[in-house]
Amino acid sequence: MPVWAAIWDLQLPSCMRGVWVKNLLGQGTFRSCPNKSVCHWFGPSMKSMSFCVEPNFIRQTVKEDKVLICEDWKENIFPLLDSAPSRLNPTFFGIEQYFAAKSLISSRGFEIDDYHGFGMVPLADLFNHKTGAEDVHFTASSNYVSDDDADDNNINNDESIADEETLAEKLSTDTTDVDAPQVENGNASDTECLSDMGDGDPSLLEMIVVKDVSSGEEVFNTYGLMGNAALLHRYGFTEQDNPYDIVNIDLEMVLQWCSSLFTDRHSRSRVSIWRRLGYSGCGDKNSEYFEISFEGEPQTELIVLLYVMLLPDNAYHKLDLSLSVAGSGHESSDANLLDDNIFAIKSCNVSKKSLLTKKVCDGFLALVNMRECLYGSESIEDDIVRLGNCSSVRERKLYHSLVLQICERRILQRLRDFASEPFETNNHGSSRKKLKKSTKRKR
Numbered sequence: 001m002p003v004w005a006a007i008w009d010l011q012l013p014s015c016m017r018g019v020w021v022k023n024l025l026g027q028g029t030f031r032s033c034p035n036k037s038v039c040h041w042f043g044p045s046m047k048s049m050s051f052c053v054e055p056n057f058i059r060q061t062v063k064e065d066k067v068l069i070c071e072d073w074k075e076n077i078f079p080l081l082d083s084a085p086s087r088l089n090p091t092f093f094g095i096e097q098y099f100a101a102k103s104l105i106s107s108r109g110f111e112i113d114d115y116h117g118f119g120m121v122p123l124a125d126l127f128n129h130k131t132g133a134e135d136v137h138f139t140a141s142s143n144y145v146s147d148d149d150a151d152d153n154n155i156n157n158d159e160s161i162a163d164e165e166t167l168a169e170k171l172s173t174d175t176t177d178v179d180a181p182q183v184e185n186g187n188a189s190d191t192e193c194l195s196d197m198g199d200g201d202p203s204l205l206e207m208i209v210v211k212d213v214s215s216g217e218e219v220f221n222t223y224g225l226m227g228n229a230a231l232l233h234r235y236g237f238t239e240q241d242n243p244y245d246i247v248n249i250d251l252e253m254v255l256q257w258c259s260s261l262f263t264d265r266h267s268r269s270r271v272s273i274w275r276r277l278g279y280s281g282c283g284d285k286n287s288e289y290f291e292i293s294f295e296g297e298p299q300t301e302l303i304v305l306l307y308v309m310l311l312p313d314n315a316y317h318k319l320d321l322s323l324s325v326a327g328s329g330h331e332s333s334d335a336n337l338l339d340d341n342i343f344a345i346k347s348c349n350v351s352k353k354s355l356l357t358k359k360v361c362d363g364f365l366a367l368v369n370m371r372e373c374l375y376g377s378e379s380i381e382d383d384i385v386r387l388g389n390c391s392s393v394r395e396r397k398l399y400h401s402l403v404l405q406i407c408e409r410r411i412l413q414r415l416r417d418f419a420s421e422p423f424e425t426n427n428h429g430s431s432r433k434k435l436k437k438s439t440k441r442k443r
């Protein structure tokens with residue numbers, strides 16, 4: 001193990017240390033899982049791959065991270081400094097140095113698979129990121145198919161591959177046909193089939209040039225498909241026009257909005273029935289939130305929540321009764337008691353737009369205003385002017401926080417447009433019939 005690896009190993013939290021050593025087995029070769037690992041990144045069409053590099057992007061606030069990193073430092077590094085005689089120079093092993101090291105590792109490390117966990121991948125961290133337009137792709141070179149990969153029909157599609165068809169061509173089912181990276185003078189032109197080197201060997205990592213790259217041009221890889229907040233949090237940069245960007249609206253904010261219209265008791269009972277219907281937000285119970293997509297579409301769970309919060313009392317009581325009857329194990333005597341729209345949404349029979357009554361749309365507009373307030377008194381136009389005057393090199397932090405903010409505000413604007421579109425008429429009485437007629441009217 002190289003010395004630098006040993007040093008990092010010392011500094012890594014206990015959960016990462018074993019993985020680190022395992023990942024550096026062999027002569028710089030990155031080992032893929034010898035037994036049944038399921039690749040969560042590549043889809044069934046890519047199931048010959050047992051190895052993948054997948055940056056991990058979980059929603060964690062910087063604040064929470066700092067607390068965790070502090071705990072790691074206290075647990076793993078501080079005792080080494082404190083124990084006499086210590087050969088470690090405290091100047092290099094303080095909390096600030098630990099933060100810096102941890103940032104470097106986490107912005108350059110990958111979550112490989114369940115078996116390997118996190119690790120550093122030599123050379124693979126060389127490339128900068130571009131969403132949905134990578135030039136190089138990393139994968140295993142083997143035609144090895146784990147039992148799990150072969151059997152599992154539930155693994156995700158590989159959304160990270162920019163040009164799936166090109167890649168599929170390069171990676172036809174028999175990997176002996178794999179075109180290896182062919183880069184000469186910067187152009188993917190000449191043939192040098194590297195796959196001969198490790199054909200069938202699940203331990204080799206292949207870098208595949210999926211697009212021709214001209215000499216002198218920057219070569220990009222895709223770290224994953226994530227929004228700007230996740231990119232900024234994990235890697236320290238953002239992208240303008242990132243189609244995977246999202247905005248979060250906290251459940252707490254939705255409750256605040258509801259409490260401004262109704263009693264707290266009303267809010268609590270409506271959230272409770274929404275949960276009994278099987279809905280929840282993202283995140284955990286302590287910080288539940290909803291996502292608004294790049295196109296400005298709120299996630300279904302939020303639409304249903306607003307709809308339930310705004311149900312008239314009689315419809316709410318019917319729904320409550322139906323759920324209680326269903327919960328007691330008795331057949332509901334009257335299936336129509338369940339609110340037809342929610343029922344239809346759950347069984348994917350109708351578009352979620354059918355829940356967008358005028359009241360629900362107004363609710364979204366109010367939420368957009370509340371969310372917008374978080375950006376302070378300056379308008380998005382002010383932000384755009386500031387961005388224009390800001391250097392992405394000299395004022396990196398300001399630049400990326402402005403891009404994040406502007407992109408989020410644009411999404412909120414699209415949510416505003418979404419909520420201002422024509423909506424379904426619905427008076428909760430004979431909603432299914434109304435849905436069939438699909439009565440629409442302009443606001």
Ligand SMILES: C[S@@+](CC[C@H](N)C(=O)[O-])C[C@H]1O[C@@H](n2cnc3c(N)ncnc32)[C@H](O)[C@@H]1O
Pocket residue numbers: 107108125126127128129130234235236237238
């Ligand atoms: C895996 S490294 C990529 C190689 C990198 N240039 C380096 O310094 O090692 C990831 C880091 O590169 C930078 N980076 C990658 N893609 C970028 C992009 N599209 N725009 C700005 N910075 C980027 C970020 O600082 C990120 O944390």
